[in-house]
Amino acid sequence: MIRILVFLAVVFALGLGFAWLADRPGDMVVTFGGYQYQVSLMVAAVAVTAVVAAVMIAWWLVKSIWNSPYTIARYFRVRQRDRGYQALSSGMIAAGAGDAALARKMNKQAAKLIRSETEPLIHLLDAQASLLEGDHDAAREKFERMLDDPEMRLLGLRGLYLEAERLGDRQAARHYAGRAAGIAPQLGWAIDSTLEEKTAAGDWDSALKLVDAQTATRQVDKEAASRRRAVLLTAKAEDLIDTDLAAAKAAALEANRLLPAFPPAAVIAAKALFRQNDIRKGAKILEAAWKAEPHPAVADQYIHARPGDAVLDRLARAQKLQSLRQNNVESSLAVARAALDAHEFKVAREAVEAAIRMQPREGAYLLLADIEEAETGDQGRVRQYLAMAVRAPRDPAWVADGFVSDRWAPVSPVTGRLDAFEWRAPVERLGQLIEQDAPEHPSLALPKGGETVPADDTVPAEIDAVVVEAEPVAVAGGDQAVPESDESPAPEREQEAEPARMPDDPGVDPVQEQPERRFRLF
Template sequence: MIRTLFFILTVLALGFGFAWLAERPGSLSILWQGQLIEMSLTVAATVVLAIIAAVMLIWWIVRLLWTSPHSARRFFRARKRDRGYQALSTGLIAAGAGNALLAHKMSSRARGLLRAEQEPLILVLEAQAAVIEGRHDEARRLYQQMAEDPETRELGLHGLYAEASRLGAHEAARQYAETAAEQAPYLPWAAKATLEYRCQSSQWEDAIRLLDQQRVAHVLTRPEADRLKAVLLTARAEEQLEGDPAGARDSAVHALKLAKDLVPAAVVAAKAYLREDNVRKASSILEQTWKVAPHPDVARTYVRARGGDSAVDRLKRAERLASLRPNNVESLLIVAEAALDTQDFAKARARAEEAARMDARERVYLLLADIEEAETGDQGRVRYWMAQALRAPRDPVWIADGHISEKWLPVSPVTGRLDAFEWKVPFDQLEGPVEEGVVSRGDAAINALPPVKKAQSSTEKRAVVEQVEKTDASASPKTPAEPVRTPEPAETTSPFFGHPPDDPGVREGQRPADDKNRLRLF
C-alpha cells in the first residue's frame, strides 16, 4: 500500500514538473569540446531522467549478478527450513494424536533439516515422542535440558513435574512446582500445585503470600482469590486460637470480610472474642453470619456463648437467634433443643414438629425421639420416631471428594484441593433413605401417632386404689390371705401399635383367662 502510494505521488510530481516547464518555454545551450548543443528545457529534463533511469537499471543488474550466489544459497536454505517446519508441525500433531511412530519419524526428519539449538520445538517433539513410546528416562533428560534453557525453562519444569507426579515422587514434584511458581507465578499449574503443597504442610503464611502473587499476576479472578484467601486466613486462625487468641481474632475477622458466608471463620472469631470475655462482639459476629448462612455450629456457639447461663437463659438466646431467621429449620431445631433442656416439652415438641413439616430429616426425628423419651417415656413412640429417623434423608455434613468429616477442614484429605469441603447431603444418600420403605414425612408422620396422654399422678393412682378397696369391702369381707384384686377400669388404654404385646404365647385377639383378674399395680 505504501509503495503504491509512493509511485502515484512520484508520477504526479513528474507530471506537475513537466507541465510547469511547458508553460515556461526556454532553451539550453551546452558548449563542450568545441561542440554547441542546443535544446529546449523540456528535452533536457527528459534526457536527465533517462540517464538516471539507465544508471539505476545498470546498478540493479550488477548488484543482482554480484549477490546471486548468496541469493541462491538463501533460497535453498529457506526451502530447507520450510520443509523442517513442515516436518515439525506434522510431528507435533502426530504426538498429540498418540502416533508414536510418525512422531519419532518426523522428529528425526526435523532434526536433519533444522538445528536444535536454534529451534527448541525439536526438543519438545522428541520429549513427547519419548513419553508416548515409554522411554521416560530419555524424556526426563530432554526435559532437564529444556529446564536449563531460559527460553524453554517453564516447559521443561512442567515436564519434570508431570514425570515426578507420575512416578509418585511427590517431594521432587513439589520442588519443581515451587521453582516454577517462584520464577513465573502466572503459571496456573505451578501456582495451584505449590499452593496445595503449602496448605498440606500447614504453611499458611507462605500460602497467603503465594496467593497474593497469583492475584497480582491475574492467575485468579478477584472473587476466587478472595474466597481462597478467606479459607487460608480461617485455617491460620484455627491454628492460632489456642496460643494467640488476638491473632486468631484478626485473621478470622479479615476472612469474614472477604467471605461473609464462611461459617468456620465466624465460629473461630466468636471463640476468640469469648476468650477475651467480649460476649457482645462474639454474639454480633454470629448473628451476622446466621442471617447469611444459618448453620448448626453457629447456633451452638451462640447459645452457649456464656458459660454460666442457665437452661432458661440458653432458651432465650436460642429464641433471639431464631427471630433473625424465622421459618428456618435450623432456627426451629435450636429452639426445640434449648426448650428440651429446660423441660418445656410443649414448646420443644411444637418447634420440632414444625421442623418436621418443613424438612423431615434424620436430626428432626431423633430430636422428637429425645422429647418423647424425656416427656412420656413411651418406648413405642420412641421406637416409632427412631424408625422414622432410619428411613428419613440424612442431614447435611461437611463433605469433600466423597470424604465426610466431623468438622470443617481447609484442604481435602483425598485430593489436597483447597476449599473443597461443602455443607451438604452426602452424594451416596441422595437417592433414598438408609432403610427401604415409604417415609412418612411431616404431617403424615406426626398424624400417624395418637395424641400424647398425660400420665396419671401418684395422687390419682392412690385415689383409684382407695375406691377399689371401698368397693370390695362393701361387697364381701376381706380375708388377710386374699389379695386385693382391682377390676378392669371402664376405659382401658389400648397398646400403641394396636395389638397385644409381642409375646409368642399370646395371639392377637386372645388373652389368658386370668389376664382380666391381674392385679393392677400402681
C-alpha cells in the same frame, strides 16, 4: 494503498515539472573539448533523467550479480526451513492424535531440516514421541535437559510435574510446581499444586502470598480469589486462636469481611471476640451469618456466647435466632436443643416436631428420642424414635471427596484440595433408601398419644400400599417373633397375638387408627 498514492503524487510532480520546462523555451550551451554543444532546455532535462536512470539500473545489475550466491543460498535455506516446519507441524498433530510412529518420523525429519538450537519445539516433539512410545525414562531426561534453556524451562518443569504425578510422587510434583510458580505465578497448575503443599504443611502465610500473586496476574476472578483468601484466613485463625489471639482475631475478621455468609469464618471471628469479652460485636457477626445461611455451628456459638449464662438465657438466645429465620429447620432444632437443656420439654417437643414436618432427618429423630427419654423415660417410644432415625435421611455435614466430617477443614483429607468441603447431606443413606424402594422417609410417623400419624395433614397415596416386613428377632428363651405376613387377610392379622418383647421392653401403645397401615421400623 499509501504506496500507490505516493507513486501517483511523484508522477504528477514530474509531469508538472516537464510541463513547466516546456512552457519556458530556452537553450543550454555546453563547451567541452573545444566544441560547443547547444541543446534546448527540455532535451537537456530528458538527457539528465535518462543518465540517472541508466546509472541506477547498472548499479542494480552489478549488486544483484554480486549478491547472487547469497540470494540463492537463502532461497534454498528458506525452502528447507519451510519443509522443516511443515514436518514439525505434522509431528505435533500426530503426537496429539497419539500416532507415535508418525510423530517419531516427523521429529527426525524436522531435526534434519531445522536446527534444534533455533527451534525448541523439536525438543517438545521428541519428548512427546518418547511418551507415546512408553519410554518414560527418556522423556524425563529430555524434560530435564530443557531446564537448562530459559525459554524451555517452564515446559520442562511441566513435563517433570506430570511425570511425577503419574508415578504418584506428590513430593516431587509439588517441588517442580513450586519452582514453576516462583518463575511464573500466572501458571494455574503450579499455583494450585503449590497451594496444596503449603496448606498441607499449615504454612498459611505462604499460601496467602501465592493467592495474592495469582490475583495480581488476573488468572482468577475477584470472587474466587476472595473466597480462597477467606478460607486461608479462616484456617490461619483457627490455628492461632489458642496461641496468638490478636493475630487470630485480625485474620478471622478479614475472612468474615470477605465472606460474611461463610459459617466457619463467622464462628471463629465471634469466638475470638467473645474471648476478648466483645460479646456485642461477636453476636452481630453471628446474626448476620445466620440470616445469610443458618448453620448449627453458628447457632451453638451464639447460644453459648457467655459460658456462665443460665439455661433459660440460652433458650432465649436460641429463640432470638429463630425470630431471625422463621420456618427454618436449623432454627427449630436450635430452640429444641436449648429447651431440652432447660428441661422445657413441651417447647422442645414442639420445636423438633416442627422441624420434622419441614424436613424429616436423622438428627431430629435422635433429638426427639432424647426428649422422650428425659421427660417420660418410655423406652419403647425411645426405641421407635431411634428406629425412625435409622431410616431417615442423614443430617447435613461437611463433605469433601466422599469424606464426611462434623468439623470444617480448609483442605480435603483425601486429595488435599483447598476449599473442598461443602455443607450438604451425604448421599449414602438416600441411595440405600432408593435401592430399597422405600416411601418418603418418615414424614411417615410421629407417635403421639398412642397413634401413628403422618407428619402433615394428608397421607400420600403410595403409603397405603406399603407393608414392610420385619426381620425375625431372637428372644430370650429360644423362640423367635414371627413377622406378620403381607399375604394374610386383614381379619386374621387382627386376631394374631402381640409379638413377643424383651423382658425389659414396656412396648408402645397400640395403634388406635388406621390399623392396616404399618411401616418398617428396623
